[in-house]
Amino acid sequence: MDPAAAPFAPLPPHKRLTFRILLMTLIGLGLTMTAIGYTLLLSWQLEGGGTVINEAGSLRMRSYQLGLALEMHQRDSAVLPEIERFDQILRSLHTGQGDQSGQGGQPSFVPPRGPIHEQLLRVQDGWTHRMQVHARAALETADPVLRRQAITLYLQELPDFVDDINLLVALVEADLAGKTTWLRLCQTALIFLALAASIAVLYLLYLWIVGPVRRMQAGIARMSMNDLDVRLPIESADEFGQLACAFNQMADHVRSVHRTLEQRVAEKTAQLQEQNDEVSTLYEVTGFLSGAHAIEALCGGFLQRIMARLQADGGTVRILDERGHLHLTVHEGVSEAIIEAERCLKVDDCLCGSATQQGVIIVRDFHELGERRRYRCKEEGARSIGIFQILVREQVIGSFSLHFSHPREISADERRLLETLGRHLGSAIENQRLIAREKEFAIANERNLLAQGLHDSIAQGLNFLNLQVQMLEDSLARDRLDEIRDIAPLLRTGVQENYEDVRELLLNFRTRLQDSNLDSEMRKALDKLQRQSGLQGQITLTGDGPPLAPEQQLQVLFILQEALSNIRKHARAQQVQISVDNRQDFRMTVSDDGHGFTLESARAKGLEHVGLRIMQERAERLGANLEIDSQPGHGTRIALTLLRQERLVA
Structure with a gap:
């Protein structure tokens, strides 16, 4: 595999740096072991040769000693062991076993062939067939003549036998001298081999490891100094060749990245600016939609902002009604002809209607759609x-x-932005609809409470006046002046009470909190009661809880006004106590010392309609609990409790 194509592909075993180092180590180790082994062999041969010289020298001495012993007629017990010893030494020299008699244990060495071996055989032959025969004949014969003759023959052949031994020693000494020379040469060669191996190892380490590392360090140093044209030569196919190839590829990539860096920075800057514009548009449109605007104003502002963002030449916003018709709500850059023709569309009409069912519809160029269908916006340009x-x-x-x-072409980012803005616009429209419905519901509730107040107070007073007027007409018809005098004060009192009720209702319904200050408004309501009726009142405020939300404060104030109004008109009380405890729970208690009543009697007399039901409904709107505790002759106590989970944040 080409390293340039795949710089980190697995290398064949024979190309790896570890294989080279291992091979070099094995070769060096083999040469060293061979030299050391040959040196040891030479040393062993020299040692064995020395043993041969010593043993051969002892044979000369033993030969003369044997001759002297025979000539002096020594006994067999002295001569025969010498003969056997002579045989043993010759056998040990031939076999290389060394002296087996215990007098010398060094092994001998005689080459298995060559002059030394032949000379050793000649010495053995001379001993076996001549010298030993004569010596044994001299020992074994009893005839003195024959004994003397054997001794004479032994002594005559002794010089030649000793010369053969001397020649053997000379040949061994010459061989040992040559081996000594070879041993010295091997030792000298081993020294030079160690020096050469060291130099070779250093050279190969520099060639294979140190050199590539230094070149790579130099390349990295040049690249760190912004020299992006630096390249490393690929001089081998091993791991360093792979590293050099990878370095060159990295340098090419860095140079390419550096050359395109300015362009990429500009692209990233443009992309970032586009994203910032999207966020800015999203923030601007969302901020606008979160304001209090009518639906038409919301749609108009929304359309203007997205047209400016995408540089559109025109646009429309259509709202879907319950019947499935799209109504043109706002428009920009659209001709009056299109407005009149498409003011109301069905969901399957044109592209705007189809989008409500199919989703996003984007037409890059109307000419690509052909002429099969008519599009008014296309006809308008x-x-x-x-x-x-x-x-x-x-x-x-x-x-x-x-x-x-x-x-x-609307990009994917622009499409995502417009889809998100469409959801925000839908939420804003829905919020405005909910606000309108809430206002409508609040107005309906207030009108209901107003109608109840008018019906339960003024309507009953007017009904009483109507009865008095009828009685007055009857008295006039009968000319009963005494009855007329009795009816006239009742009419005046009834009119005055109705006037006061109307005025009180008007004041109650026009009540507004200033700066969410419920405490001061409650004090004003108590002061008004004291001025109108002359009652003595006291208000007690305790607790350090947060203030109620404005809408809850207003309902609490209305309930207090209704309670004080009922006390003024019906309780005939002398004292009024108002207690407010604002902690985690809110609790308001209104007590009087009037004549009291029972709820059953109040329902029977219709007195419940004079404020009790109104207070109960307002308490339900608060999510609070209203308790009415009253007994005839023991006054009335009204307690309003708003639990912490029903409180709104002010």
């Missing part, structure tokens, strides 16, 4: 169009479109 849904909780409530007079 639009080349591209993008239509997006207005969603609320995944429910389609409308669509908005952007028209372009030139072919326009």
